[in-house]
Amino acid sequence: MTSMSYTCRLLPTCNETKVSKFLHLIQSSCQLFSTVANSLQFDSWEHRDEEKDVDFNLLFRSCTKLHHVKRLQARLLVSGRAESFFLSRLVNLYAHFGDVSFAEKAFNHIPNKDIYAWNSMVSAYVGNGRFYKTVAFFYELLYASGLRPDCYTIPPVLKACKDIVNGKKVHCSILKMGFEWDVYVGASLINMYSRFGSLEAARMLFDHMPVRDRASWNAMISAYCQNRNGAEALRVVEIMRAEGIRMDAVTIASVLPICAQLDDIVTGKLMHLYAIKCGLEFGLFVSNALIDMYAKLSTLGHARRVFDQMMERDIVSWNSIISAYEQNEDPITARSFFDKMQQAGIGPDFYTLISLSSIVAKFCDYRHARSLHGFIMRRSWCAEEVVIGNAIVDMYAKIGDLDSARAAFEWLHIKDVVSWNTMISGYAQNGLASEAIELYRMMEDCEEMIPNQGTWVSILPAYSHVGALQQGMRTHGTVLKNGLYLDVYIGTCLVDLYGKCGKLDDALSLFHEVPRESSIPWNAMISCLGVHGGGEKALKLFREMLAEGVQPDRVTFVSLLSACSHSGLVSDGQQCFETMQEKYGIKPNMQHYSCMVDLLGRAGHLDKAYSLIKSMPLQPDAAVWGALLAACRLHGNSQFGKYVSDHLFEVESENVGYYVLLSNIYAHIGNRDGVTKVRTSVRDKGLKKTPGWSSIEVNNNVDVFYSGNQTHPKSDEIYEELRALTEKIKTLGYVTDISYVLQDVEEDEKEHILMGHSERLAIAYGIISTPPRNPIRIFKNLRVCGDCHNATKFISKLTEREITVRDSNRFHHFKDGICSCGDYW
DNA sequence: CTAGGGTTAG
Numbered sequence: 001m002t003s004m005s006y007t008c009r010l011l012p013t014c015n016e017t018k019v020s021k022f023l024h025l026i027q028s029s030c031q032l033f034s035t036v037a038n039s040l041q042f043d044s045w046e047h048r049d050e051e052k053d054v055d056f057n058l059l060f061r062s063c064t065k066l067h068h069v070k071r072l073q074a075r076l077l078v079s080g081r082a083e084s085f086f087l088s089r090l091v092n093l094y095a096h097f098g099d100v101s102f103a104e105k106a107f108n109h110i111p112n113k114d115i116y117a118w119n120s121m122v123s124a125y126v127g128n129g130r131f132y133k134t135v136a137f138f139y140e141l142l143y144a145s146g147l148r149p150d151c152y153t154i155p156p157v158l159k160a161c162k163d164i165v166n167g168k169k170v171h172c173s174i175l176k177m178g179f180e181w182d183v184y185v186g187a188s189l190i191n192m193y194s195r196f197g198s199l200e201a202a203r204m205l206f207d208h209m210p211v212r213d214r215a216s217w218n219a220m221i222s223a224y225c226q227n228r229n230g231a232e233a234l235r236v237v238e239i240m241r242a243e244g245i246r247m248d249a250v251t252i253a254s255v256l257p258i259c260a261q262l263d264d265i266v267t268g269k270l271m272h273l274y275a276i277k278c279g280l281e282f283g284l285f286v287s288n289a290l291i292d293m294y295a296k297l298s299t300l301g302h303a304r305r306v307f308d309q310m311m312e313r314d315i316v317s318w319n320s321i322i323s324a325y326e327q328n329e330d331p332i333t334a335r336s337f338f339d340k341m342q343q344a345g346i347g348p349d350f351y352t353l354i355s356l357s358s359i360v361a362k363f364c365d366y367r368h369a370r371s372l373h374g375f376i377m378r379r380s381w382c383a384e385e386v387v388i389g390n391a392i393v394d395m396y397a398k399i400g401d402l403d404s405a406r407a408a409f410e411w412l413h414i415k416d417v418v419s420w421n422t423m424i425s426g427y428a429q430n431g432l433a434s435e436a437i438e439l440y441r442m443m444e445d446c447e448e449m450i451p452n453q454g455t456w457v458s459i460l461p462a463y464s465h466v467g468a469l470q471q472g473m474r475t476h477g478t479v480l481k482n483g484l485y486l487d488v489y490i491g492t493c494l495v496d497l498y499g500k501c502g503k504l505d506d507a508l509s510l511f512h513e514v515p516r517e518s519s520i521p522w523n524a525m526i527s528c529l530g531v532h533g534g535g536e537k538a539l540k541l542f543r544e545m546l547a548e549g550v551q552p553d554r555v556t557f558v559s560l561l562s563a564c565s566h567s568g569l570v571s572d573g574q575q576c577f578e579t580m581q582e583k584y585g586i587k588p589n590m591q592h593y594s595c596m597v598d599l600l601g602r603a604g605h606l607d608k609a610y611s612l613i614k615s616m617p618l619q620p621d622a623a624v625w626g627a628l629l630a631a632c633r634l635h636g637n638s639q640f641g642k643y644v645s646d647h648l649f650e651v652e653s654e655n656v657g658y659y660v661l662l663s664n665i666y667a668h669i670g671n672r673d674g675v676t677k678v679r680t681s682v683r684d685k686g687l688k689k690t691p692g693w694s695s696i697e698v699n700n701n702v703d704v705f706y707s708g709n710q711t712h713p714k715s716d717e718i719y720e721e722l723r724a725l726t727e728k729i730k731t732l733g734y735v736t737d738i739s740y741v742l743q744d745v746e747e748d749e750k751e752h753i754l755m756g757h758s759e760r761l762a763i764a765y766g767i768i769s770t771p772p773r774n775p776i777r778i779f780k781n782l783r784v785c786g787d788c789h790n791a792t793k794f795i796s797k798l799t800e801r802e803i804t805v806r807d808s809n810r811f812h813h814f815k816d817g818i819c820s821c822g823d824y825w
Numbered sequence: 826c827t828a829g830g831g832t833t834a835g
Contacts, residue, residue: 088826116826122827184830185829218831256831256832292832316832318833354835390835391835
């Protein structure tokens with residue numbers, strides 16, 4: 001207290017922040033003092049014996065604990081003062097401490113229930129989440145009590161309405177009783193309609209209100225905010241201020257989230273400034289909203305400062321700062337805040353667990369994932385159950401444990417659209433496209449599941465991944481029917497689908513229909529041109545992008561650099577790499593470096609590629625060294641290849657693909673010892689090759705072939721066709737290159753292994769299943785094998801078919817014995 | 826003594 005009065009004297013010399021902080025301190029201290037005082041008071045009163053002197057009004061005000069209320073109730077009964085007035089206040093107190101059943105008992109004890117008693121019970125139900133009960137209780141009051149509700153009854157009942165039908169029914173009752181012009185009722189009605197998205201109804205009520213106070217304005221503003229109509233919300237704020245009504249903490253807390261939605265940091269900062277000016281910046285709601293807004297606008301420093309400056313923090317504050325770091329890709333700090341929260345004695349709630357599941361997923365921590373799952377299972381989350389269940393599904397999917405994800409998905413009592421979307425995209429993003437497609441088919445069979453934007457952006461990449469063009473087109477049709485085709489994300493997925501399925505013209509014309517303010521569709525289109533070997537076109541599109549004022553990001557440059565690399569545009573690529581850093585201030589990441597190493601290495605500048613690696617500020621990963629190793633293979637430099645592979649196996653010793661690459665290098669120069677060494681080390685390490693697969697779509701159906709697989713129903717025909725093809729192309733000059741086979745077997749066996757490569761099985765299946773001279777499109781998950789590449793050239797000439805093979809790297813368009821990549825791949 | 830408008834989400 002002494003220090004406080006001292007500070008008071010210093011106050012005139014303080015700046016505004018300090019004054020505002022100080023005022024806040026006084027406020028919260030006052031609350032604390034009065035709570036302590038009341039509590040002491042309760043104890044001193046209770047021990048007095050002379051009952052006639054007891055001032056029950058004072059005792060009611062002194063209850064700070066649930067047991068106070070119970071003792072007070074006993075006292076009331078003993079002194080014969082259990083009248084409606086006091087018992088109703090007991091109901092309020094029990095409700096305040098969260099004990100609904102005691103509130104009900106007290107209510108039932110009331111002899112002649114007046115409207116105040118009923119109102120107290122209504123509030124008791126609402127305040128403790130018994131929404132269904134509240135509405136039923138209201139109708140009991142209306143039809144069975146013989147009493148007339150007053151305007152205190154209505155707002156809590158409106159709050160309890162969980163669907164529009166009930167809401168409208170209550171609205172009717174209000175009209176019949178003539179309460180519609182009460183300010184409190186008005187704000188509640190606006191709020192109710194806004195909850196169900198009926199903004200027109202809300203606005204109509206608002207416009208017709210004869211008296212409006214600040215809460216009415218706030219109700220209208222938050223109605224727009226919560227329905228994501230930020231622009232209209234800000235317009236209402238303007239009108240409100242024009243009418244001379246000041247914004248308060250509620251207005252600010254409502255408007256801040258839309259600043260984040262509209263990506264409008266200027267308005268956000270103005271709101272913050274206004275809050276500082278009015279001394280509202282340390283309010284709990286305002287601070288929490290500020291943290292969230294700054295986090296969403298990726299200005300973590302501001303969010304952190306607001307959090308650090310807070311006088312008191314509640315669970316929302318902690319949740320907001322945790323999710324701030326989680327969403328800005330800093331799971332380590334996020335988790336440290338979670339630890340601090342627990343140290344502060346605050347238990348996790350629904351929102352905390354949602355963030356936590358994302359954090360655990362980012363750590364790829366299977367054990368923590370399981371324990372979090374268990375922790376959640378042991379508690380019931382009622383209405384929030386779906387959301388949290390979906391978060392669990394997503395968590396397992398992100399870790400890559402699709403079996404656990406599917407189990408959690410199946411276990412959900414209620415599945416909503418998001419559950420399905422999460423599971424579908426989980427499969428799709430882990431490369432399990434067939435599972436994603438299968439699940440989407442199941443979803444289509446559930447009539448009550450209406451697919452939405454999230455569904456399309458989950459399923460379209462799966463089609464794109466396996467080249468299911470016909471099914472993708474069917475989905476495109478469904479999207480058009482839903483009127484969603486202009487959505488940037490869906491549009492981009494469709495551009496990607498057509499582009500990746502070889503329909504470059506369709507991709508381009510779609511690209512012109514999609515909104516193009518953001519870099520997302522541009523990046524997709526540039527990448528498509530790149531994989532088709534259209535480096536020049538990609539560069540041209542990039543220039544158009546700049547001319548339209550679209551800001552390129554790091555993804556843009558990844559697409560661009562890889563486009564240059566595929567087309568051998570070395571100097572253009574180098575220039576892009578420089579522009580990216582100098583003009584756009586983007587620091588190159590691992591992907592950019594591996595593109596550059598690929599670009600230089602492919603063109604034969606192995607030394608330049610190597611010195612780029614040496615100059616990297618990051619620790620080069622397997623992709624970077626792998627690109628260089630592939631370049632050594634392309635240019636037949638086995639000595640350097642060995643050196644590079646030593647580095648490569650230091651950072652990644654499990655990927656068989658790289659061993660195959662090294663063995664190819666040795667085999668190509670006839671170094672049998674080298675080949676044997678590589679083979680032995682693969683065997684000793686017990687490594688398994690990533691199963692290679694190729695897919696082809698015939699008659700709306702995608703068939704997937706694995707290497708050496710003979711389980712396909714037409715397997716015999718396929719092998720027969722392949723044998724015949726091989727004989728014929730040999731007469732055209734094809735020579736088998738067995739250096740692509742790692743296995744230690746006889747030469748004719750090697751030939752057989754090459755023949756069983758998935759891409760060849762798919763091509764042969766295409767040939768026997770489609771009419772002569774029809775084009776064939778193949779998808780392969782790995783890079784196409786060099787011998788298969790050569791064989792395909794001959795097959796295209798022999799069968800007079802255009803054969804397109806999209807591998808994990810680029811497009812190969814075979815026509816008349818020539819490949820579009822010019823063997824530069 | 827009882828009532829309205831506000832922050833965090835898959």
